[in-house]
Amino acid sequence: MPLLEVNHLHVKLRTHRGPAYAVRDVSFSLERGETLGLVGESGCGKSITAMSLMGLLPENAEVTGSIRFNGEELTTKSDAAMCDIRGNRIGMIFQEPMTALNPVHSIGRQVAEPLRLHRGLSADDARKEAIALLDRVGIPDAARRIDAFPHQFSGGQRQRITIAMALACGPDLLIADEPTTALDVTVQRQILDLISELVAERGMALILISHDLGVIAQNVARMLVMYGGSVVESGPTDAVFEHRMHPYTWGLFAARPGLKSRKGQRLATIAGTVPELVDLPAGCPFAGRCKFTVPECHATPPPPVEFEPGHQARCIRLDAVAAAKREGVAA
Amino acid sequence: MSADRPPEGARTAARSAEVSVSAAPLLQVENLVREYAMPREKLFAPPPKVHALNGVSFTIEAGRSMGIVGESGSGKSTLARLVMALDKPTAGSVKLLGRDLHTLPAEELRQARRDIQMVFQDPYGSLDPRQSIERIVTEPLAAQGDTSREERHQRAVDTLASVGLRANDLGKYPHEFSGGQRQRIAIARALITRPRLIVADEPVSALDVSVQAQVLNLMQDLQAEFGITYMLISHDLAVVHHLCDDVAVLWQGRIVEQGPPERLFTAAEHPYTQALLEAVPQAEPARRTRAARAEQIPLATSGQSRG
Numbered sequence: 001m002p003l004l005e006v007n008h009l010h011v012k013l014r015t016h017r018g019p020a021y022a023v024r025d026v027s028f029s030l031e032r033g034e035t036l037g038l039v040g041e042s043g044c045g046k047s048i049t050a051m052s053l054m055g056l057l058p059e060n061a062e063v064t065g066s067i068r069f070n071g072e073e074l075t076t077k078s079d080a081a082m083c084d085i086r087g088n089r090i091g092m093i094f095q096e097p098m099t100a101l102n103p104v105h106s107i108g109r110q111v112a113e114p115l116r117l118h119r120g121l122s123a124d125d126a127r128k129e130a131i132a133l134l135d136r137v138g139i140p141d142a143a144r145r146i147d148a149f150p151h152q153f154s155g156g157q158r159q160r161i162t163i164a165m166a167l168a169c170g171p172d173l174l175i176a177d178e179p180t181t182a183l184d185v186t187v188q189r190q191i192l193d194l195i196s197e198l199v200a201e202r203g204m205a206l207i208l209i210s211h212d213l214g215v216i217a218q219n220v221a222r223m224l225v226m227y228g229g230s231v232v233e234s235g236p237t238d239a240v241f242e243h244r245m246h247p248y249t250w251g252l253f254a255a256r257p258g259l260k261s262r263k264g265q266r267l268a269t270i271a272g273t274v275p276e277l278v279d280l281p282a283g284c285p286f287a288g289r290c291k292f293t294v295p296e297c298h299a300t301p302p303p304p305v306e307f308e309p310g311h312q313a314r315c316i317r318l319d320a321v322a323a324a325k326r327e328g329v330a331a
Numbered sequence: 332m333s334a335d336r337p338p339e340g341a342r343t344a345a346r347s348a349e350v351s352v353s354a355a356p357l358l359q360v361e362n363l364v365r366e367y368a369m370p371r372e373k374l375f376a377p378p379p380k381v382h383a384l385n386g387v388s389f390t391i392e393a394g395r396s397m398g399i400v401g402e403s404g405s406g407k408s409t410l411a412r413l414v415m416a417l418d419k420p421t422a423g424s425v426k427l428l429g430r431d432l433h434t435l436p437a438e439e440l441r442q443a444r445r446d447i448q449m450v451f452q453d454p455y456g457s458l459d460p461r462q463s464i465e466r467i468v469t470e471p472l473a474a475q476g477d478t479s480r481e482e483r484h485q486r487a488v489d490t491l492a493s494v495g496l497r498a499n500d501l502g503k504y505p506h507e508f509s510g511g512q513r514q515r516i517a518i519a520r521a522l523i524t525r526p527r528l529i530v531a532d533e534p535v536s537a538l539d540v541s542v543q544a545q546v547l548n549l550m551q552d553l554q555a556e557f558g559i560t561y562m563l564i565s566h567d568l569a570v571v572h573h574l575c576d577d578v579a580v581l582w583q584g585r586i587v588e589q590g591p592p593e594r595l596f597t598a599a600e601h602p603y604t605q606a607l608l609e610a611v612p613q614a615e616p617a618r619r620t621r622a623a624r625a626e627q628i629p630l631a632t633s634g635q636s637r638g
Contacts, residue, residue: 041539184402214612257573267544
């Protein structure tokens with residue numbers, strides 16, 4: 001039995017402009033110790049997917065489909081029951097460490113909080129455990145700094161503290177939502193290394209959410225490319241990077257400036273802008289921005305097409321895309 | 332591009348006073364130092380100081396682009412503020428076409444500002460939500476105070492066209508535009524005075540990848556068309572590599588390495604530059620390696636945490 005099994009997940013947000021289909025028919029599964037990346041641009045539904053796993057969706061959200069975690073259905077659980085899982089069996093690391101930490105509590109108290117709440121440790125034991133955790137995530141002189149406050153740490157150190165909080169109860173699944181976007185590249189590397197190390201050391205499963213293809217390439221074994229609320233391509237990271245089957249994946253790769261591109265070279269762009277979730281087209285979300293669009297693309301959401309085992313793309317024009325790629329046409 | 336823009340010859344003639352000194356490089360920064368006083372720690376001791384910039388010198392020739400890379404706390408933004416004459420240096424000079432911006436009388440500085448414009452990082456924060464696009468884009472001209480309302484309107488129409496927006500966008504408000512379009516508006520606002528130098532502080536880091544490419548292409552086109560010089564501040568080495576002829580690596584208030592990106596990014600000499608390059612995530616699985624680490628380099632940010 002996989003650790004996490006998401007089947008036909010739909011999330012509808014009621015907004016004043018009408019319903020927004022933030023997640024449309026997302027399915028994936030995750031084994032213990034496996035790493036999965038979610039990549040996409042802002043508004044593609046990657047954070048909403050993560051929030052639905054945590055049961056932290058806004059009030060105006062409606063979830064259909066199923067999320068099974070350790071064999072238990074999460075979508076029908078009460079708030080109280082979710083509180084037992086959240087922070088205990090599923091840990092989460094957020095993008096902005098300064099807002100994820102409470103500025104008026106010492107870091108020791110914040111790291112100890114899940115230990116006292118979920119594992120019922122005494123204040124003394126929780127403090128000892130918190131020092132060990134802070135030490136493990138690389139806070140220098142943890143025993144002395146445990147009573148310091150978040151503002152006394154640098155951005156990278158703060159993110160280490162939120163990692164210690166997420167790890168406190170030894171979760172089965174760690175969700176990291178853009179954990180390094182607010183950090184410098186050199187610090188980003190250290191934090192990503194730390195997360196990888198901990199995932200391997202504790203046998204946790206990892207869902208890493210990022211808009212940065214480089215971060216995904218280096219840290220996860222499998223990936224989902226999301227666009228307009230649906231998964232447009234999914235598969236092993238190496239295979240997705242090699243084949244870039246879906247025209248959106250292809251365009252996303254081509255649009256990135258690289259350290260190897262020559263100066264003065266123009267970047268390939270994707271025409272138009274990311275659609276708003278409220279006015280998503282009925283058919284393929286990428287239809288219209290995609291230069292392979294045919295009238296059928298607008299009709300119904302395309303079904304997943306398997307390219308090789310475990311590597312799928314939702315596109316009805318894959319043959320045309322592959323042909324264009326062979327001829328070396330730009331996306 | 333609009334045909335009614337004055338020909339290049341007219342523009343240079345209008346600036347003949349400057350042409351005589353323009354044998355000097357467009358921008359020359361010499362030994363720039365900026366200290367900030369920290370809160371006093373002891374009653375009778377002088378307050379401690381932070382050296383945000385510690386003797387920075389470089390020159391940018393007209394029509395070329397200089398990239399400034401470095402992490403937060405390395406002094407990038409202080410440098411931008413000093414080049415824009417928004418802040419006074421503790422020592423050193425910033426010369427634009429041979430004139431030292433920080434010793435110019437107020438009125439001359441105001442006139443000199445038409446040659447330097449800035450594009451900010453966050454296109455959501457840098458446009459006033461209560462002003463129409465026309466007012467936002469023409470504000471630099473209005474501040475110069477030597478144009479009529481009709482002239483300003485016409486310049487706004489032309490400038491908006493050059494960044495790929497339409498004249499009927501002038502009556503709209505910022506919330507009606509996407510992030511990429513807002514950054515185009517911010518670029519139009521910088522272009523409207525026909526500046527020589529645009530200081531762009533992380534112009535694309537708030538944008539999505541597909542939109543980022545559109546803005547980078549636009550910046551390149553504008554440089555080819557108007558000969559604009561960019562000083563590009565970024566933490567993204569790939570963006571700097573794409574746009575710049577020359578790169579300076581700033582670390583703890585000093586330039587530790589400088590050169591063309593082809594050389595700097597293949598044969599970096601300073602350990603900080605090497606660490607920076609090594610840390611860039613590579614989107615090529617073949618190069619995926621978790622081996623070489625560079626954590627030994629003391630980082631500018633870690634030194635500042637107290638406690």
